[in-house]
Amino acid sequence: MRVGISGTHGTGKTTLVEALCAHLPGHVAADEPYYLLEEEGYEFQFPPSPEDYRALLTRSVRSLCSPPAPSGTIFDRTPLDYLAYLAATGADPAEEGDAALLRPAFASLDLLVVTVITPETERVMPAAELPGLRSRMNDALLELAYDDPLNAWEDTPVLELSGPLDGRLGTVLAALEQTRHG
Secondary structure, three states, rough: EEEEEOOOOOOOOHHHHHHHHHHHOOOOOOOOOEEEEEOOOOOOOOOHHHHHHHHHHHHHHHHHOOOOOOEEEEEEOOHHHHHHHHHHHOHHHHHOOHHHHHHHHHOOOOOEEEEOOOOOHHHHHHOOOOOOOOOOHHHHHHHHHHHHHOOOOOOEEEEEEEEEEEEHHHHHHHHHHHHHHH
């Protein structure tokens, strides 16, 4: 199974990716586009600029599509994250994304998981940098996940994780089992 985990910073994405890889034999975590770009010599601004988010969007699409990652891959972030960050900084995601490139990227996923800010993440997780951006991105992500203004992920099942942190792994595993048999 190929699973993409999306969510604003500080919502437990990486922890969930690691837990899924530990519970799904043969699955590996794909490196986050931010780290891939850093390794390639890209220099990010702080806070990230719209150009940085565009570079991340492009790299995320490339990670999902070419060369194709193995079937047992869990992606820590998807193009949806960077469209949401662009929206959170005032850009129009419908103008930022190329649907012709995004469709095959999302079609390669069996499940798109969205981690959201909850009272528990606020209480349990370390304080996140740029809290205003984090909140705006969270809202933009949820709107994009369900509205899909580019018609790019409409055929990809979306699972929103808004429940308890200790139930996330089981919820995703159950959704994957349903996807396998559905």
